[in-house]
Amino acid sequence: MTTDVTAAAPYGTPYGTPETPRVAVRGEARLEFDPEIARIGVAVSARGTDRRSALEDLTRRNTAVLDLIKSYGDAVEKLETGAFSISPELTRHGRGERVRAYHGRVHITAELTDFTALGELTTRLADLELTRVDGPWWSLRPDSPAHGEARRQAVKEAVQRAREYAEALGARLAALVELADLGAEHAEPYAVAYSGPMRSAGYGGAAQAEVAPALDLEPQRQTVYAQVNARFTMTPPQL
Structure with missing residues (x-):
């Protein structure tokens, strides 16, 4: 039994044949979207x-912050507590500490x-005693x-670019041979657009009687980038 080399060549060789040449292109897209989430x-x-008074004070302030954030209801999509720490401050006393x-x-x-609620919540949090606020970090949802x-x-x-190459040779696209996501071939870390930290902190004694004005925030548009490699076969060119 013999194999038809001409028929098998387009899929068996990376560069095609004179009868069925291949064209390889890269398709790219860089689009901007409004953010969906702010963190x-x-x-x-x-x-x-003493340790007990520090713990009681921390518990009281932590509860006040959580209650304030929860009061915004559906505007808050996720609320999580991270690291907790309590540590002694040492001072020298004679030969010891x-x-x-x-x-x-x-x-x-x-x-x-809800980014309108975000501006108000941010300043209200920063107005609390011994409370520091960082952010916002804007992003899109993973899905x-x-x-x-x-x-x-x-x-x-990619299709348009390949078609233009083929037409420049007096040919036309015949079939798609391969479509490859560059992320699958060369894994890269996921990039998240970052607006830079907005740091504000409240320090001091008694809370102020007046409510802090809401912060006017301009959400940072998010850039989504995609790349694909595509290979096509085309009809013989008119050279």
């Missing part, structure tokens, strides 16, 4: 002359979808339709 980090601190005070800290992360739109646009660009 802020909140660090609640406390200080006491003794505990001067205890410092406690709790880290909280909140994700919001956002924006990612699919970018991939579809990259495929369309």
Whole structure:
């Protein structure tokens, strides 16, 4: 039994044949979308002359922060408590050391979808005693339709580019041989657009009587990038 080398060549050799040449292109898409989620980090601190008073103060402030965030209801998509720490502050006393005070800290992360509420919540948190706010960090959801739109646009660009190459030779595309996502071939870390930290902290004694004004935030548009490699066969060129 013999094999038809001419028929098998287009799929067995990487560069095709004169009868069935191949064209390889890369399709790219870089699109911008409005963010869907904003994340802020909140660090609640406390200080006491003994461990119990520091813990009680930290617990009270942590509860106040959580209650404030939860009061925004559906605007808050996720609320998580991260690291907790309480540590002694040592000072020299004669030839030895003794505990001067205890410092406690709790880290909280909140994700919001209502950016108007975000501006108000941010300043209200920063107005609390011994509370630090970092963020916001803007992002899209992992399953956002924006990612699919970018991939579809990259495929369309690959087809258009291949068609233009073929037409420049007086040929036309015949069939798709391969379509490869560059992320599958060369894994790269997922890039998240980052707006830079907005850091504000409240320090001091008694809380102010007036409510802090809401912060006017401009959400940072997110860039979604997609790349594909595509290979096509085409009709013989008119050279």
